[in-house]
Amino acid sequence: MPLSGPFPSPGPDASTGDRRQALATRFQKARARTAELVATLTPEDLMVQTVPDGAPAKWHLAHTSWLFEVAVLIPFSPGYRPCDPAFLDLFGTRGDLHPAPPRIVSRPGAAEIMRHRDQINAAVLHLIDQIDDGLWDEAESALAMTIAHERRHQERMLLHIKHAFWSNPLRPAYEPVPDHLHLGAPPDGWLEQPGGLVEVGRPEPLPGFDHEGPRHRVWLEPYRLAARPVTCGEFLDFIEAGGYGDRKLWLSDGWEVARAEGWMAPLYWERSGSGSGGASGSGWQIFTLYGMQPFDPGEPVCHVSWYEADAYARWAGKRLPLEAEWETVAACCDSMGNLLGSGHRHPRAGTCHGTGPWQMCGDVWEWTADAFTLYPGYRRPDGPDEAVNGRLASNRMVLRGGSCLTPFDHAGPWTRHCLRPETRLSMTGFRLAEDGI
Amino acid sequence: MPLSGPFPSPGPDASTGDRRQALATRFQKARARTAELVATLTPEDLMVQTVPDGAPAKWHLAHTSWLFEVAVLIPFSPGYRPCDPAFLDLFGTRGDLHPAPPRIVSRPGAAEIMRHRDQINAAVLHLIDQIDDGLWDEAESALAMTIAHERRHQERMLLHIKHAFWSNPLRPAYEPVPDHLHLGAPPDGWLEQPGGLVEVGRPEPLPGFDHEGPRHRVWLEPYRLAARPVTCGEFLDFIEAGGYGDRKLWLSDGWEVARAEGWMAPLYWERSGSGSGGASGSGWQIFTLYGMQPFDPGEPVCHVSWYEADAYARWAGKRLPLEAEWETVAACCDSMGNLLGSGHRHPRAGTCHGTGPWQMCGDVWEWTADAFTLYPGYRRPDGPDEAVNGRLASNRMVLRGGSCLTPFDHAGPWTRHCLRPETRLSMTGFRLAEDGI
């Protein structure tokens, strides 16, 4: 499900040359990052798909090239001849009339896919350099959209790789664990907020996705927002207090899915054979991109569904924040956590100075209390259906911030992510809120 | 899915005697209405279930009695002995541990079920009359909840009966069509609203369900609300303009369900063999509780999913109203349509005087733009899980008003109904809104 949108950077007032240069750089960085993310994998690793609606990494590698070919090179490069026409058929998205091609194919092999990526890279850079000024604006917009698409797939690809490695009984690691992973959690605390009539939504000149605007006014009562996300240690208290078995804590749909799927802990948590746990969480391990890792009570809890976040909040006597509450705080501070570029591919407990808020944009996506609906005044943008995020506005809850697998320019105070409330595949955590006085 | 809640009536200040009298009257009316609704049916009619998660009418008749037995008679009548213990096991709700009993059973027969209803009626009236004053408050609350439950099942039972009759190839009628069914639609028009900081949610002394409060403030921009619901004739324009086939009008989930289920028109609309329609809708018929009926362009459109309402609004260049927008208008006027007591068991086009709004509470439930979430400050009430509507707050959209099958005291400006966006079984229509200036 490729979410994507326009991210023009130096702004329309910049010279065309500067804008070309900036875009070429962004393009190269995005493409290089994708390649870097699979550098530790074997061709066989790239073939595995274990998430039903997911894809093997090789497909992500090829599919992102595919969009550059169909949305940039073919429309804007006169006389462009596809490197290999078969790639056009093999790596597109599902249409309404034709079934999608299978996503697991051994041929073309990984080496061919990477060679094809190189060809696309050269062709796109050539186009950026050579395209007529008259076509530039339109091409820039298409390039911004396709680069955003490449970026989005980086996070999805890592989620699919993580699940695939976890599905292998050997539990291999995607990469070695970096040094100093384990820190203490930031101090607990609450940020008092007066509420009132606030403005939310992405401010206009900033780049972003269609569903993040337009800016509009919302009334908020006084509230308090937690200074940091809920930690694994806190969530373990909920488990040990019987939270998964207490029907009164759960919404009706959540209770049904939790029972049907036998949820007893977040996804990727595993109880070790012996040992009975206790507050320190000895007895639990967590599967990460570094393989199975010891339980760290200070880490933000991750891979919980919205239902689990909602049940935890009810158990704790608090609630999830409204997205406008979250955004009002996030927009006034610079509360970053680990993002994709940080090299930490698992949420970290990070000791921090000051009063917070901490880790708002990074480490874990944060579930909010809001269902995903379109902002007042929303207008559907032109362009391919896949580039319109607004079409997802049903049966999904809003998440804010960004995770340790989110590219830098896809995380921020106005970023709106949305997922079905039952999903646990993504790096989803949450922070609490409560009514103020 | 028995939604229910407390509806005490004369208020806590009234004398106990008055309150007993009032409740006895409400109880008798509710029970009599249920019996009246099946008066035209044969015992065999009462056996049919065609909605997968639905129930045959006989089950509704017995299940409502069951709740009076377990939630009122057994707790509050000392020494009460169940009329027939088998009824306690046969007609309860699904628990977590035990599978639900089958809902289609030939024995006990309809006559026994009705006799059992009479026994319950007598026992409840006796209890209302005889119960100690010290227990009255608690009993009154339980009775209010169980009467509301009976009321809720009236609407559901009629929806299930309608579907069952429609599933019979003979398309029998539930009752004969009443006179003067076909009127003209009210005039088209828009109500200008200034918006601003408004208060919404059920005002405290008024009776209602848990999820309809607490009252709270919401900011609204200026807006305009349609004076009447969208009509069948208007919706036919959407069909004939190809609305069901234009992907850009639909949300992603809606498009998938519409295609998977082959939606080409609202539920119960059927194209006649010959004739090609046209603006008058000749060529279409609509199945109703009166059997197949000619297409009436002035009727409010009904049995559309939220996705269809949303797609229509997008096609029309408008939007669905926010529930706060809807409520603000409804609370300031007395815009009733046909409810269950009116004897019209299908939405009517009703010519009206004045400027509207028309038919806000009645004829059709009206989809809003909002997903169903809990109001700020919501506290989960005590009591059986089935009486807590708040536990449904995910994956559902809010509907407002009430339908021609809704009991009088379950429809009003503050009534909040919620359904999954794909459902078309209920009497669901909608009215449009747009941004003001």
Add this chain to the structure above:
Amino acid sequence: MPLSGPFPSPGPDASTGDRRQALATRFQKARARTAELVATLTPEDLMVQTVPDGAPAKWHLAHTSWLFEVAVLIPFSPGYRPCDPAFLDLFGTRGDLHPAPPRIVSRPGAAEIMRHRDQINAAVLHLIDQIDDGLWDEAESALAMTIAHERRHQERMLLHIKHAFWSNPLRPAYEPVPDHLHLGAPPDGWLEQPGGLVEVGRPEPLPGFDHEGPRHRVWLEPYRLAARPVTCGEFLDFIEAGGYGDRKLWLSDGWEVARAEGWMAPLYWERSGSGSGGASGSGWQIFTLYGMQPFDPGEPVCHVSWYEADAYARWAGKRLPLEAEWETVAACCDSMGNLLGSGHRHPRAGTCHGTGPWQMCGDVWEWTADAFTLYPGYRRPDGPDEAVNGRLASNRMVLRGGSCLTPFDHAGPWTRHCLRPETRLSMTGFRLAEDGI
């Protein structure tokens, strides 16, 4: 799935008048028996369907009339006008192109269905009396087929009624238990058979179904056939010896279905709350058309799949008989058990004199070792597809004899019944065989 075939009776040499008279009598008896079988049921009882591919009794009542209308009255009665054209559409079989009409409909009601049966009865008798001699042969053949169809449905209807009553938590009885139900089993024993080159298959002048012929030769080695079917007491030994949990006793497909469905005993066997059983079977009850009944160790075991029969035989160190072995014995003796006309609607243990064999044709259908394939020289008969039993010749095992629910003229030494090996709905038991010397 209506199996049917031609059963002409007095033979082609008889006078037309005699043959008309004989057929009229057979027709009346068959129709009266069907009506008699539902005499104890309420209209609501006739509405229940609990077997996924089954039908409510009302459908059987109407569907059998339907076939007389389409296969006899319409083709052979010039100018015949259907009593009610709606019945033609409502009660037919599934075609390839159109979905079948629903089998559960409240209208027409039971009274109308029975009235329609009377009209059909009168029309058919009139046709038998009045039809031209020139058309007689063809009409006689169609009548024989449709009467056989009525007969077949009697057994199926009772199986469906039994399952429906069992599915009701109240476990009502279809009819009161008759006197002297419980007798001792016939003595155990073996019939020595020399084998050799034998002729099997229905001898030509005898009436029967297409797949029961032609007669042909088969080589048999010497063998021994059990004098009576395996009893409930013997089968209980298998259960108590752990037969359901010993994988080596089971065929691969059988093991999978037994585990998937949690088989621990034959269908309709239920272990009482307390008591641990023992050889007498105290601790078990069996649901019958007489309601729950005490365990009778001498009764033939019933409602076992072929897999269970096969596993039992392996456990006992014996085997199931070949159908040719079974038939060779059955054709040389007159070993009847209870059939539909006997009024015993459950297999009986019947003390017998002599050396047996006992109960070959009656009480329980007997599974054989043979898969159902077509006899050498089989030719597919003309006529409607539904009248061709040979089209079922895959994935089914052969059963022989007849059960206590089988009409008299559908049970005998040459009767071949076939069912999928996993089915347990029918009155299926078995007798053992072993190699001779």
Add this chain to the structure above:
Amino acid sequence: MPLSGPFPSPGPDASTGDRRQALATRFQKARARTAELVATLTPEDLMVQTVPDGAPAKWHLAHTSWLFEVAVLIPFSPGYRPCDPAFLDLFGTRGDLHPAPPRIVSRPGAAEIMRHRDQINAAVLHLIDQIDDGLWDEAESALAMTIAHERRHQERMLLHIKHAFWSNPLRPAYEPVPDHLHLGAPPDGWLEQPGGLVEVGRPEPLPGFDHEGPRHRVWLEPYRLAARPVTCGEFLDFIEAGGYGDRKLWLSDGWEVARAEGWMAPLYWERSGSGSGGASGSGWQIFTLYGMQPFDPGEPVCHVSWYEADAYARWAGKRLPLEAEWETVAACCDSMGNLLGSGHRHPRAGTCHGTGPWQMCGDVWEWTADAFTLYPGYRRPDGPDEAVNGRLASNRMVLRGGSCLTPFDHAGPWTRHCLRPETRLSMTGFRLAEDGI
């Protein structure tokens, strides 16, 4: 589904040294053949599984080693230490209690799997050389079973590879097409057979599987057997005559599966975009291990289900042969076709001299008229459940001969293969028979 059985070769009278030598040679040949079959594949090719109950080639490579480890090395090599304990858990078969490990894993990689195969090979050869004479008989039997298992997997692995390549839209070829693939079909003709009392079943000293014996007598009427299998050209006549749409030609179960799955031709047949076919089959192509190949009317038809073979025979006015009829002819002649060792990995049309029969053992497995049941006197062998073929004796039809993918020592006059009648994955064809005079 690993079918396997004992194939001791030089016979029990040979010296132990000779028998060791013979078995070592057979072991080495079998293992080398498996490795040779994947020599043209990339590690990514070895990862693809497209048949729901199938496996990727890498799993076959590892699983066959696994059985040598658990059934030979661990029991018979004192002090044997598994090369890598993880392989024992990863590549076993599904047990009853534990779910099977996933069959698609990227790690261990193909290189590790092949290295592990080499280690197993060395260990097994060492064991054959060193084992005590006193243990030899038992070890020889276990080795014979595990070698047969390896052989069986060769055919299955190729079937899975073929399906995986066909599922790739590029339709790559497994290997280049060999020269002179296309010959003419052998002449049509019939072999007259007198029938009578014949002996069938594998003669005792010959090696083979449990379900191929014991030898026993069967009575056959005179019959005629086709000299060669039905060809693609002949089967095309059936298609063009509308055979797939004529319900009367099909058994009931076959008709349902054919319609549900939209069968219009054998599996792997594809109609080219243009061209309308005709007797020459222009307009059709067939996917093979050599990629898409032109239609060759003289090739034996392949990849048809039993239902299609049965429908064709009925259409042609013939029938499928009984397995005893087939075996009686095959046992008296030396009618070989292409087997795995021939290097032709697709059925060939092979012009032949003489009167036939041709291609009985090779090119295509041949469906017979018989359901798979156990021979009279069959006794279940000891040993692991997986080595018992008799446990498959339900819901399957018998095939005889062998295919172009069958190892040499698994094809012959007494070979009995069995498959579900709806399967089309295997190299299944058929020859006709008819009654003689």
